[in-house]
Amino acid sequence: MRDLRTYFHVMDGVVRAVDGVSFSIMPGETLGIVGESGCGKSVTSLSIMRLLDMPPAEIPSGQILFEGRDLLTLPDEEMRKVRGNDIAMIFQEPMTSLNPVFTVGDQIAEAVIEHQDLSKKAAWDKAIESIKAVGINNPERRVKQYPHELSGGMRQRVMIAMALSCDPKLLIADEPTTALDVTIQAQILELIREVQDRTGAALMLITHDLGVVAETVKDVVVMYAGRIVEEGSVEEVLLAPKHPYTEGLLGSIPSRGKRGVRLNVIRGTVPNPFNMPPGCNFAPRCPYAFEPCGPNDPHILDASPPDVACWLYTAAPGSPTPPRVRPRLDLVEALG
Amino acid sequence: MTDNVPGMGENSNADEVLIRPAGGPMNVVQMAEGPQPEDFEVALESLNQWQIAWRRFRRHRLAMVGSAIFGMMILLAIFGPIIWPFDRLDLKPVAHSGGNPPGWMQDPRTLADPFGTDDGGRSVFVLTVNGARLSMLIGVGTAIIAVTIGVVVGSFAGFFGGRVDGVLMRFVDLMLTIPFLFVILVMARFFGAGDPIVLTLIFGLLFWPGLARLVRALFLSLREQDFVLAARAVGVSDTRITFRHILPNALGPIIVSATLLVASAIVTEAFVSFLNFGLKATDISWGNALSNSQQYQVVGNWWWAFFPGMAIALTVTAINFMGDGLRDALDPRARE
Numbered sequence: 001m002r003d004l005r006t007y008f009h010v011m012d013g014v015v016r017a018v019d020g021v022s023f024s025i026m027p028g029e030t031l032g033i034v035g036e037s038g039c040g041k042s043v044t045s046l047s048i049m050r051l052l053d054m055p056p057a058e059i060p061s062g063q064i065l066f067e068g069r070d071l072l073t074l075p076d077e078e079m080r081k082v083r084g085n086d087i088a089m090i091f092q093e094p095m096t097s098l099n100p101v102f103t104v105g106d107q108i109a110e111a112v113i114e115h116q117d118l119s120k121k122a123a124w125d126k127a128i129e130s131i132k133a134v135g136i137n138n139p140e141r142r143v144k145q146y147p148h149e150l151s152g153g154m155r156q157r158v159m160i161a162m163a164l165s166c167d168p169k170l171l172i173a174d175e176p177t178t179a180l181d182v183t184i185q186a187q188i189l190e191l192i193r194e195v196q197d198r199t200g201a202a203l204m205l206i207t208h209d210l211g212v213v214a215e216t217v218k219d220v221v222v223m224y225a226g227r228i229v230e231e232g233s234v235e236e237v238l239l240a241p242k243h244p245y246t247e248g249l250l251g252s253i254p255s256r257g258k259r260g261v262r263l264n265v266i267r268g269t270v271p272n273p274f275n276m277p278p279g280c281n282f283a284p285r286c287p288y289a290f291e292p293c294g295p296n297d298p299h300i301l302d303a304s305p306p307d308v309a310c311w312l313y314t315a316a317p318g319s320p321t322p323p324r325v326r327p328r329l330d331l332v333e334a335l336g
Numbered sequence: 337m338t339d340n341v342p343g344m345g346e347n348s349n350a351d352e353v354l355i356r357p358a359g360g361p362m363n364v365v366q367m368a369e370g371p372q373p374e375d376f377e378v379a380l381e382s383l384n385q386w387q388i389a390w391r392r393f394r395r396h397r398l399a400m401v402g403s404a405i406f407g408m409m410i411l412l413a414i415f416g417p418i419i420w421p422f423d424r425l426d427l428k429p430v431a432h433s434g435g436n437p438p439g440w441m442q443d444p445r446t447l448a449d450p451f452g453t454d455d456g457g458r459s460v461f462v463l464t465v466n467g468a469r470l471s472m473l474i475g476v477g478t479a480i481i482a483v484t485i486g487v488v489v490g491s492f493a494g495f496f497g498g499r500v501d502g503v504l505m506r507f508v509d510l511m512l513t514i515p516f517l518f519v520i521l522v523m524a525r526f527f528g529a530g531d532p533i534v535l536t537l538i539f540g541l542l543f544w545p546g547l548a549r550l551v552r553a554l555f556l557s558l559r560e561q562d563f564v565l566a567a568r569a570v571g572v573s574d575t576r577i578t579f580r581h582i583l584p585n586a587l588g589p590i591i592v593s594a595t596l597l598v599a600s601a602i603v604t605e606a607f608v609s610f611l612n613f614g615l616k617a618t619d620i621s622w623g624n625a626l627s628n629s630q631q632y633q634v635v636g637n638w639w640w641a642f643f644p645g646m647a648i649a650l651t652v653t654a655i656n657f658m659g660d661g662l663r664d665a666l667d668p669r670a671r672e
Contacts (some may be wrong), residue, residue, distance in 0.1 A: 110580075
């Protein structure tokens with residue numbers, strides 16, 4: 001994906017929900033996208049799937065290359081074939097993502113029939129098979145049940161089964177565990193990781209939960225206000241965060257080691273999307289902000305080293321040497 | 337939940353069966369390793385939305401009574417005229433120009449002329465039974481036409497939105513600004529010439545805008561549901577989403593308003609005929625019976641108007657109760 005921009009034209013102006021985001025996922029790889037609410041994670045994934053209503057959404061520039069084809073320029077009918085077949089998506093809300101009036105088997109079989117030249121019977125068998133593959137017992141019975149008869153965890157398993165029914169090459173999981181309770185979260189993550197491993201599909205996991213990222217993926221992209229601020233392997237980003245925002249995120253997680261210590265809070269709030277600060281988006285909240293941050297906009301593509309968009313690491317125009325202030329290591333140590 | 341419905345012994349047991357699968361503990365057992373208590377599951381009964389609705393409808397006593405009466409009226413409309421045919425030329429002497437009063441007023445034991453007779457000595461009972469056919473036909477026919485047009489227009493407007501929606505809804509607004517009574521009377525006079533089919537068409541063509549608005553509103557809210565997004569994400573086409581995913585979810589309110597349309601069409605037929613704008617004076621309907629009974633202005637021949645009038649009132653009330661029960665039964669938010 002190269003320099004994706006997704007803007008929303010709304011009554012009060014233009015919201016740049018995704019503003020120049022680039023990353024790539026290789027077959028069989030796992031990538032986590034992290035960031036707080038409203039940073040553009042979900043919009044990024046919906047842009048890849050081309051599931052945004054246009055208007056109000058607009059993708060003025062960028063490329064989403066999937067196996068050499070730019071998804072953004074595919075005709076609608078072609079794109080429909082890509083959805084579900086090549087790229088599948090798991091949604092945040094298993095309680096509402098299944099149609100209440102059909103059995104889960106019908107819904108999985110429907111996805112199969114859309115993409116594969118199979119008879120109803122064969123599609124139904126495939127539905128049973130895929131339900132079995134996500135660890136649901138007694139699949140022959142379960143396929144005949146309606147969504148309201150299943151618990152949240154079960155429904156999320158069904159959603160995963162549906163996503164996997166056509167053997168997609170890329171699986172996008174948009175906060176797949178947010179709506180589930182903690183005991184089920186671990187099971188679902190384990191399941192996602194396991195099926196990803198088994199099918200060799202690439203996985204893009206979107207979440208605001210750094211714990212989920214640590215357990216599930218290999219590489220991470222941290223987003224803030226529609227931009228990527230830092231990227232790297234899970235170990236690099238979580239254990240030695242470079243960007244002050246990543247550091248702040250990590251510092252705000254409660255942990256056993258920090259018992260009795262006040263949690264770190266990132267000061268201020270996400271900037272008003274209609275009125276982004278001129279330079280670095282994070283500068284108004286950044287504890288390390290200095291002169292270049294106000295007027296100059298750091299971009300990860302221009303950065304060197306190329307994994308963090310911050311003037312602490314890259315020489316800003318006008319100030320020849322970056323100060324290279326290391327983030328506060330005490331925080332990192334406290335996290336273990 | 338079962339505590340809320342005292343005195344529903346047999347049903348509350350059945351309900352527990354419904355609650356269980358969503359409840360959780362069972363599913364935890366399901367996921368556990370080791371031997372599965374399969375017998376435990378046999379108690380589960382898969383009920384779809386319609387079966388649940390039927391269960392709830394059966395509990396609505398007034399609605400059950402209403403449906404029984406409505407069912408009887410339908411049977412009467414179909415078979416009544418065969419059992420008690422109406423013969424316009426079967427004249428009998430009458431006591432005064434308004435017809436004979438019901439037989440039981442003279443002799444409580446007689447079954448002759450239970451509803452009295454009209455000015456020609458013909459039984460008002462037979463007249464009422466025969467009137468059911470046209471009145472019900474017009475009522476049901478109107479509902480079918482209005483629902484068909486309303487659903488098509490409403491779903492197009494609701495699903496596609498934008499310009500399609502704008503044009504269709506402005507047309508609906510236009511239809512609703514037309515003075516309804518006036519147009520019905522004029523159209524019935526000019527196109528009707530007393531033909532019941534033409535009258536049904538006129539009613540149907542005038543009754544749909546309200547329903548179109550309802551369907552549009554349902555579609556507007558349903559298309560934003562997660563399951564529609566999920567269906568799009570697996571590559572289901574727009575037409576399929578409209579008719580397979582959204583329409584079945586909107587069916588409840590549509591059915592409710594269809595029943596209520598039957599009632600209002602029956603009333604409308606009655607009053608249009610009463611004003612002599614509707615059916616030919618020689619056609620037999622409840623509205624015509626009311627109209628004809630007024631012609632002689634005979635004080636005291638109440639039976640001629642009373643019994644057909646009661647038939648209208650009874651049918652309309654029954655349908656309204658039925659609609660009420662359907663509304664409760666099909667409302668997904670109502671859980672006993």
